[in-house]
Amino acid sequence: NCCGIKVYHCYADRKDTMNAELTEYAPEWIWELLNAMEGILMLHIVKNDAIDDPGNQQSIRQLCKKYPRVKLILAHIARSFNYRNARSGLYSMADIENVVVDTSAICETESFKAALKILGPQRILWGSDFGVSEMRGRCISTGNRFFWLHPELILPQYHPPTENNMTLVGIESLLALKESCEDLGLTTGDLKDIFLNNALRILKPHFPDEKKLPEADSRVQWQSAKKRISGGTGLLSKRAEQFNQTWPAFFSKSAGCEVWDMNGRKYVDCAGGIGAVLLGYADSEVNAAVTRRLMQGSYSSLVNPQEIQLAEKLLELHPWAGKVRYARTGGEAMAIAVRIARAASGKSGIAFCGYHGWHDWYLAANLGDTHALDGHLLPGLQPAGVPRELTHTSIPFRYNDWDSFEAAANNLAENFGVVVMEPMRSQFPQDDFLQKIRNYCSQKNIVMVVDEITSGLRYGYPGALSRYQITPDVVVYAKAMGNGIPFAAVIGKDEVMTAADDSFISSSYWTDGIGTAAALAVMDKMEKENVFESVWEKGSILQDQLKTISNKYPLTGLVVGGMPSSPTFTFSTNYSRAVKELFITKMQEQGFLISGIFYLMHAHQVRHLNLFTECFEKTLSVIEGELSKGNLPENEVDGFQHGFTRLA
CATH class of the missing domain: 3.40.640.10 (Type I PLP-dependent aspartate aminotransferase-like (Major domain))
Structure with missing residues (x-):
């Protein structure tokens, strides 16, 4: 069964609880408990800058990575009542997959737009905050703070220019969300995610099987595409046959050096849009x-x-x-x-x-x-x-x-x-x-x-x-x-x-x-940003590391070549097709999309490349073991279509 806890700053053991550190009101034992049962933690973070506060950012990143089975919901778009906090602060959690936000009581389109652009519609839950939503008025940003505007704050003798009273906070919030979705061109599917599907994915209620959200099957989608689109897609190098049976042929979102498949699984993309993207996706x-x-x-x-x-x-x-x-x-x-x-x-x-x-x-x-x-x-x-x-x-x-x-x-x-x-x-x-x-x-x-x-x-x-x-x-x-x-x-x-x-x-x-x-x-x-020099330098270091690692596994026949900003991987053995397919599969299982060329992007950070080299060595170790046991077929057994050959 799903278990969840919602804690407030008032549980912090200090007088000025609005300035409490996150662990003062959500101590680590709560995280340990929820991590053991894949539970949900809803937090109303505090401090003046909310999600833009460095202390809050550091705590969220550290705790979410330490306890990855905890699903963290940050109320009020990570308390972005001041939309400027959302615009700059949400980036700090963009790469942490076990964090989402809810929309409750947010009344400004700028906060919604920031969340939609930075996190995407699959990481936003509609929330009502019933008590607050029944009040009249709205919250507005002013400078680097925010202010709640209520009818009670207006002088009794003041007469508004129209006959209407202030709107309910809940309605203001829905209107702001609606306008943001219209401005950003969101689809009906995106709205279903925000208002229903995202909650179902997180809460996992015990519905009958026919009511559960189906996972997109990339292979079925690809076969459907081939029936309707010549070649399946306009670029030969993107055809699923170029890779392996589990390759996620379609994407739902791309940002930086990362891409999400149709089921929301995130990968570090090493194909760089088949060489078309150097800065990073959605720069x-x-x-x-x-x-x-x-x-x-x-x-x-x-x-x-x-x-x-x-x-x-x-x-x-x-x-x-x-x-x-x-x-x-x-x-x-x-x-x-x-x-x-x-x-x-x-x-x-x-x-x-x-x-x-x-x-x-x-x-x-x-x-x-x-x-x-x-x-x-x-x-x-x-x-x-x-x-x-x-x-x-x-x-x-x-x-x-x-x-x-x-x-x-x-x-x-x-x-x-x-x-x-x-x-x-x-x-x-x-x-x-x-x-x-x-x-x-x-x-x-x-x-x-x-x-x-x-x-x-x-x-x-x-x-x-x-x-x-x-x-x-x-x-x-x-x-x-x-x-x-x-x-x-x-x-x-x-x-x-x-x-x-x-x-x-x-x-x-x-x-x-x-x-x-x-x-x-x-x-x-x-x-x-001296992008060429930066990417070339990172690539030179990476390429040298990959060559050193590949030399430790001679049975794989892997030769690392190419240019520093686009290292190539060539398997030269009688088992090269099976070896390459296993290489793609094992790297994919560890969160990397890679085939014959690693097109580096400016968005690939040192942490991405360090993790890549770790997974690269683990993968070659597995392949070496399979080859030594004679478990891989020779090349006459087809695995997938080979891609382009380049002589330049």
């Missing part, structure tokens, strides 16, 4: 910039002036360039860049290295040779729907392999007009490879297009190419530049970019205001 500064643009209108018949602001910033960071174009995805931005480069060179032949999207110019490499992209994208891709007339217009070459590049150049012969390549992805350039390519392009009047969609901001600022002082003719950014908001930029030399002005390169939603607002906020934060 507050990016969200604020996007929200402002949305409130002002994100689209109109006129041009958004932030396009000019961003262009000036991008050209400042790329002094060799003269013009920019905007798009919304990396693949389409590469198609734009290729069109421009072909126009500038007057030739259609392309030598490329790495992965550059799904468009015809790229998949044309597999026309006549379905293995051309095996090392760059996926093995055995069929160029279905790609015009046969594009055969031999795109030829791949291998990174750091000059002979391979020359072979591609010779194959294209007089039609060779464009080089497209990533500056680096899983290995650094060797023997001046990038400079040799640049020199060759300059000598032969070939347009050099550099794809910084993945490497941009992550491997250097503004891009990886800036580390080597090499000037391309065109450079393309996406992914991290939008930090989860669709955005891409094509930046190029004036004479190259203007070569396509007479062509038709145009799209309505390349001009929406959301992407440019996000990109400006991202660039600002990158510079203010």
